[in-house]
Amino acid sequence: MKTRAFRTFTCISTMILLAATGAIPIRLAAEDSERQNNHHDHVRYTVKVLSTLGGTSGVGNSINNRGWVVGGANLTGDTTEHATLWRHGVKTDLGTLGGPDSLVNSPVKNEKGKIAGFAETSTTDPLGEEFCTGLTFFGFHDGVTCLGFLWHDGVMAPLPTLGGNNSLASGVNNRGQVVGLAENSTQDSTCTPPQVLQFEAVIWGPKKGEMHRLRSLSGDADGAALAINDNGEVAGCSGVCANVGPASCLHAVVWKKGLPTDLRGRGVLNFAVGINNRGQALGASVLADGSVRSFVWRNGAKTDLGRLPRHPLTFPGSINNKGQVVGHSCDATDTFCVAYIWQNGVITDLNTLIRPGSSLSLIYAGDINERGEITGEAFDSKTGASPAFLAIPCDEEHAHVQGCEDQAQDAIGVQRASKPLE
Numbered sequence: 001m002k003t004r005a006f007r008t009f010t011c012i013s014t015m016i017l018l019a020a021t022g023a024i025p026i027r028l029a030a031e032d033s034e035r036q037n038n039h040h041d042h043v044r045y046t047v048k049v050l051s052t053l054g055g056t057s058g059v060g061n062s063i064n065n066r067g068w069v070v071g072g073a074n075l076t077g078d079t080t081e082h083a084t085l086w087r088h089g090v091k092t093d094l095g096t097l098g099g100p101d102s103l104v105n106s107p108v109k110n111e112k113g114k115i116a117g118f119a120e121t122s123t124t125d126p127l128g129e130e131f132c133t134g135l136t137f138f139g140f141h142d143g144v145t146c147l148g149f150l151w152h153d154g155v156m157a158p159l160p161t162l163g164g165n166n167s168l169a170s171g172v173n174n175r176g177q178v179v180g181l182a183e184n185s186t187q188d189s190t191c192t193p194p195q196v197l198q199f200e201a202v203i204w205g206p207k208k209g210e211m212h213r214l215r216s217l218s219g220d221a222d223g224a225a226l227a228i229n230d231n232g233e234v235a236g237c238s239g240v241c242a243n244v245g246p247a248s249c250l251h252a253v254v255w256k257k258g259l260p261t262d263l264r265g266r267g268v269l270n271f272a273v274g275i276n277n278r279g280q281a282l283g284a285s286v287l288a289d290g291s292v293r294s295f296v297w298r299n300g301a302k303t304d305l306g307r308l309p310r311h312p313l314t315f316p317g318s319i320n321n322k323g324q325v326v327g328h329s330c331d332a333t334d335t336f337c338v339a340y341i342w343q344n345g346v347i348t349d350l351n352t353l354i355r356p357g358s359s360l361s362l363i364y365a366g367d368i369n370e371r372g373e374i375t376g377e378a379f380d381s382k383t384g385a386s387p388a389f390l391a392i393p394c395d396e397e398h399a400h401v402q403g404c405e406d407q408a409q410d411a412i413g414v415q416r417a418s419k420p421l422e
Contacts, residue, residue, distance in 0.1 A: 042341075043395050045354050046403030047362070049378070050086045050388040053093055058084065058388035060375030061366035062107040062115075069375045070115055071366065071388055072103040081140075083117045083151070086388070094151050097158055098122035101132070101140040102149070106170040106226060107274065107318045107367040115151040116169040116178045119158075120144045127196040131166035131183070131243070148180045150204070159204050160211060164197040169204070171227045176206035179225035179234055188221065191241035199243065201225035201236050201255070214255050217262055222248055225255070227274045232257075235272035235281045246271050252283040254297070263297045272297070274319045282319040294327060294342075305342045308349055314340075317376070318367040326350075326365035326374050339365035339376050350374070350391065355403075362389060371397060 052058040055074025062070040069086040073093075083094040083102040096102040099120025108116050120132055123145045132146035133139030140146075148159035148169030161167045164183020172178045183197040191198070201214035201223035216223040216238035223238040238260065239250030249271035252263035263272060267285025274282035281297045291312040294305045296319065307314045308329045317327035323343070330337040339350040339362040350362045363386075365376035374391040394404035 042348060042353050043393050045350070045374070045391040045393055046401060047354050047358070047360055047378070048390045048392070048403075049360070049380075050375075050390060051091060052385075052387060053082060053084060053091070055081075056383075056385040056387075057081075057377075058386070059364065059366065059377040060086070060388040060390065061103075061105055062109075063367045063369045063373055063375045063390070064109065064111050065369050065371065066111055067369075067371075067373065068113075069388065069390055070104040070108060070117075071375070072105075073388065083115075083119065084388075085115065086390075095156055096120060097147055097149060097156065099144045099146075100142055102156075103140075108172050109227075109229070110172045110174055110176075112174060112176075113152055114172050114176060116148065116172040116180070117151070118146055118148050118168045118180075119156065120146055121158075125165060127165065127194075129166065129194050129196055131168065131195075133243075148178070148182070148204075150178055162200060162202065162211075162213070164199070166197075166199075167202075168224075170225065173228045173230050173232070175230060175232065177228055177232060178204040179228045179236070180204070181224040181236075182211075188241045190221075192244050192247065195241055195243040198222055198241050199224070201234070201238070201253075203228070203232075203234065212258070214258060215260060217251050217253060217260050220250065223253070223260075224248065224271075226272065229275045229277045229279075231277060231279075233275055233279060235275040235283070237271035239269075246286070252281075252285075252297075254279075254281050263302070265295070267293070273316050276319050276321045276323070278321060278323070280319055280323055282316045282325055284314070284316045290332075294325070296323070296325065303345075306347045308338065308340060308347060311338070314347070317365050320368050320370055320372075322370065322372075324368055324372065326368045326376070328364045328376070337363045339363060339374075341365070341368070341374065354391070359383075360389070362391065365391075 052073040054076030055078040058073035060069045060071040072081045073084040080100045083104045085092040097119040102119035104117035148167040161182045163185035167182035169180035181199045183199045186198045203212045220238040225236040227235040234255040237249035239248045242248040252265045252270040252272040253260045265285040267287045269286040272281045272283035284294045294314045294316040295302045311329040313330040325342040359382040360378045372393040378389040
């Protein structure tokens with residue numbers, strides 16, 4: 001069965017070991033007190049399950065303002081996963097680039113039907129790398145090369161590298177600019193095996209064949225672009241040649257007009273995964289004690305999202321133009337996780353906002369659009385399946401949606417179970 005890490009860092013212990021040995025500079029931070037849930041500003045959500053491609057698992061990582069959900073779903077047998085589009089009740093298998101697997105891993109933020117992701121090819125990686133894992137936080141281990149793709153009108157087109165063998169795409173804006181990371185041809189002895197080649201943050205497009213490097217911060221050899229807004233501002237990270245989870249990400253970065261700005265995260269590892277059209281960047285820091293704290297950055301000022309009780313690992317998912325944030329929060333063992341929403345300075349377990357008595361537990365939130373609709377992954381305690389979900393707020397805009405007609409706006413605060421991550 002294909003398993004995924006829900007953008008959770010299965011290598012946190014490795015990262016902290018690197019910090020302890022001096023390989024990564026440590027900046028200690030005082031622990032903030034835990035924020036308690038405050039639900040009075042929240043409406044309830046009705047939840048729809050999104051069907052898979054025949055397997056038992058799926059994930060929604062992106063939802064645009066047209067209600068298109070994109071992510072990945074397992075095929076029958078749970079041995080392969082394909083990038084998947086759910087729109088208006090119809091699911092579409094986006095296919096691959098000749099290899100077994102593909103995925104849309106990040107919010108793409110495009111309203112014109114363009115979708116960015118990454119896919120395995122049928123070519124064995126000549127250097128033995130596993131580029132389809134690494135910074136994706138989800139990933140595949142099939143020993144073949146991996147290329148970013150841009151999908152539009154049923155066609156999946158591969159995106160070029162910088163002379164290396166692999167690339168990854170993680171977002172596309174309404175101008176048609178695609179961001180990600182691509183290998184160059186430099187073999188670096190400091191890379192963490194199995195990575196051999198350096199990789200850089202890049203923008204593809206908007207013109208066909210156009211590709212631009214985004215330079216890393218001074219002193220950093222490698223970089224990754226993870227999100228882009230409609231103004232061409234890019235969020236990501238720069239650091240070292242690790243490509244093992246976020247171990248490359250020493251510094252969270254925002255690029256404006258191609259120039260990098262250090263967001264000055266307070267952890268041993270720092271990265272930014274989203275940026276809205278107001279210039280608010282969503283990021284996180286892995287602290288020296290192994291905890292993970294998410295933050296919103298704008299013009300040099302950072303706001304900590306806080307954390308849910310007994311959940312010291314707060315991972316970022318996405319931020320919309322209203323400043324609403326979704327993500328997932330896990331216990332200290334990185335095992336039991338719940339999806340959350342952060343708004344008006346308060347972080348709230350999404351499971352407390354859905355109808356009581358459901359067999360579904362929302363364990364991961366990947367994206368939120370301007371209408372407040374959320375997608376991610378759930379766990380069904382009755383079937384053991386982990387399907388993608390679409391959570392729709394029962395507000396005035398969605399009063400006509402099935403499941404919202406009789407939703408009460410009070411009595412919110414139900415405790416729910418979560419599923420161990422595999």
